[in-house]
Amino acid sequence: MVEPLAGEITVYFYAILFARYPDVRRLFPQGMDIQRDRLLRALLRVVELVDDPESLVRFCGQLGREHRKFGTLPAHFPAVGECLLDTLARHAGPAWTPETAAAWTKAYGIVAQVMINAAEQDAAVRPAVWPATVVHRVPRGHGIAEITVRPHGSYPYAAGQYVSIETPWWPRRWRYYSVANAPREDGTLTFHVRAVAGGSVSGALVHRASVGDVVRLGPPMGDMVLDAAEHSQLLFVAGGTGLAPIRALIEEVARRGGHHQVELFLGARTAAELYGVDEMLRMAQRHHWLTIRGAVSHERIPGIRGALPEVLVEYGPWYEHDAFLSGPAQMIASARETLTFHGTSPRHIHHDPFETPVLSVP
Template structure:
């Protein structure tokens, strides 16, 4: 698409999104049109649509921001197309979604803004998105979904569990990618999780899951999962990872369960003969939330290319965490624990101009850390993270 087409699409979307409650109203209008004109599509969606509406607007925004970067956008759309096979969607479903979104946008923009040229621009943009996803799905030969049996469910904190599964067929994912997961207690409610171990021939996979207060799925994953449960998994997504031939130093920053995709990469790198130097900062609100330090300690002690610095925002653990009250022993291979907000701590070391940067954690943590690094002089092109939706 040419720059004018991209500009027309972005301008109209931003105008709608800038209105008070604009994103929410747009999402509601879109789903109302979709389910009214194509009622058979309703069965593809969960009963509760609140989080679905939020993700829709964030996904649209993420895609539109990359319309002029086909080298980044098209692989992302291809991954989504392969992942969407799990729903059983067909070509006509993509057309229905595109039509409903165009209709919703035109209603909000109004006749003055929604000219024939704008309508044609949106048609071009949505056609590119649909064709890319449909084409990638048609070419894929792997299963649309994998089934996995829960082998272990281990509580690490009161709201954090480690779940290990064995898949019926091994998934070939790159360390650092994420996967959509559905549990039996929440049908049609898929959530993205990052494997904390590299792909292996045994088909074993592990997830670190933190319960979101008021969430629909994560509390059920933590509190209702039992050994023997059957989970469903979709195709892998995401572009984090350290290429085998990379010689550029790495800076990795994780908070909470964001350690999972970085941990998987480090475990994979540990199997190689040579690696670039990696400095990992792993953080949490309290010291007890640095729950995987023993594994990281063992990795750092065994591999000179890895430096691990723990960071906690507070010196003490919270009241709900039962411990002896004695200071935790210093684990071998780790740098002394630092206190402070992780983005601020990392940025205090300077611009890290010689490093490629990966950030993993909650959307707010990723954004805050990214802004801190950019303010310190880190180039945006050197910073990578997964889409924040």
Template sequence: MSAEPLSGGGPVVPGRDPGRPAPRPAARRLTPVRAVPAPATTPFVRPGRHAAPETAPTDAAPDADAARDAPSASHAAGASLAPEPAPTRETPEAHAARRVRETWDEVEAHVDELADWFAALLFSLAPETRALFPTRVTEPARRLVRSLVLPMSTVDRPDELRRLVEPLVREHRALGLHAGQYEPLGVALVGAMRRYGGQAWDEATEHAWVRAFSLAAGPMEQAVRAAATPAVTAGTVVGHRRLSWDLAVVHVRPDVPVPHRAGQYLTVEVPQRPRMWRALSPATAPRPDGLLEFHVRAVEGGWVSRALVAHAATGDRWRLGPASGRLGLDPGSSREVLMVAGGTGGAPVLALCEDMARRPDPRPCTVFLGGRVPEDLTVLDRLRALAEEHSWLAVAAVCEDDPLDERTLPGTLPEAVLRGGDWSGHDVLLSGSPTMIRATASALLVDGVPLDHISYDPFAD
């Protein structure tokens, strides 16, 4: 819009001589606004320091005096509006957790390079930790990094952090870490993030990561010091049966029974791949004799899984880590149950169904077991045998690549599950590959199943 006066005189106002020029309006005077100073900078925390500053730096908050003196738009317009409530100030814990989540999202695409750098820094700071890793350090280092970032991202939710500590400490102890090594772990993690954090990494972000690690590592370090049970148990392979070129069933008898619940998994180390731990889920509910049954599929690029399928033999000695995982039935729920399993993910589902059969009043349960071909459904016969004995259990098989098989449903697991009915009032348990879990969970959420009704154990590689 031009600042020049209107030409042509403008509209005629009644009662005023058109020949007289209109009085000029008084110039509007604006109240001066104080400049907003930049937020104070918290002193830089060196990566070797284990403590975090008491107050986390905040994102460019305006000065309180300037905000009070500046006129609001409603005052300038002459309106009388009720004052807006002051925004809630972010706690230091919430700030740290948020920064960790945001920064991790930026670097996760380069997690392998970050894990290698993390391992190199860790070995230079604590040379004794090199013996805990195999020759190829990328994969175990990646798992260790993620096991540290996960609790750091929840330091603003104490209840969730408390639930994470126990299973993570079990994994760290099984790896061979002790309480005194958490500080070099933190230094190596922050150093690796500093290198790969890119433009998202600055002093404020570094402060947030140091604070989050301090808050997360404290409970884990205390739990390691307080642990009374052995970190690992030895066991002997007493049976190895190869079902196909990429699938095998292995039975292991531990020297001492490993306490676990149906649906949980154990981390194992095998002689063919020393210092390379893998998570395997027992296919049976806990047995009085302690015998463990594992169903193993050789996956592409899987060093341990291929060795287990092709080379595991009777008499091999395994190391078994403590049980972990949250897959299981909510004891406080009375809802019916839906279990969806893909491939060898049927093993923990079978264990859960066997455990339910031992209870006096099991809830109605529907199981969808899926695979590419019928041979992938390793636990189908045992699940159907249970269903014949117990009226509360219904079992449906799904084969994606064999739509003409009369014993199975066609299509993918998510498609078959959605065709099966309305599951919005059920507790849903998912077990299988990360791809299958993501696809099924997304389909169920879109179909109206509440998020807090869906549970699974994500195996992050």
């Protein structure tokens, strides 16, 4: 009933929340457009999962842990619940019956309690955020910069995972980036960041960040890790800066002694955009188990021509491989469909969520 009024609903919700509870405003960024979209998608996800308690609890638990970095406290949940229910009642009209109100009140109470419990359990074992100093910055062309940071304290993670980052120039705006390296002895993490049009955080990291600046990291997330693989043969597919987690996974294979056979496909529109290929070729020279192929889709040059999904068909089949996909959402979706059609089991295809990770878990 209320989904068609999504924009109006989220604007009204935050308006009455900040009017009734002005102290809550400090938890949110100045620009609220992305936040409003996330609220709506979170609500829709709760409704989608209402008959799947296991997945609902998993989703709400992740949401609760993720909210720690915003400074969310248990005392904030009643205020949000009150304003949320009043917003739904206002926009649902006659459909907001006493039975519907009771159902939503109960549902919100359960969601809030699961989030609170998950946050409290998480707080017992790790910080909400990690300050990290920029120790190295290298421009890579085409609006890409390689940013290396050193967290202030131990930061355990697995190769292939991604991290949310907040910059000092845009407080409370968090964006997600994959770590481009396996865990190092010195504890540093490297990110490959592309400045996107209108991207305040990516633009700041690429064009403004310098050695000595301090950013903040959220906890590591994601299941696209080497331990998820069941086969010894691995297929890695990377487009653009999607190479970052794939590079970390290749380093992890090397750290473990190279007991996998790895086929890596790099894709781009033009040869100039074939990001990171020189470094990957040097890695292939050092590791006999790594084979690399680059594919260009919009330029006629010697070598492989075509979009990555098409190239995968040419060099397949891949049904005896675990596939790890990283890059633009359209490329991942197309490659996943192609691999599945040609016999690769969906449970052997691994990739990060397409959008805000905590709102896009399976």
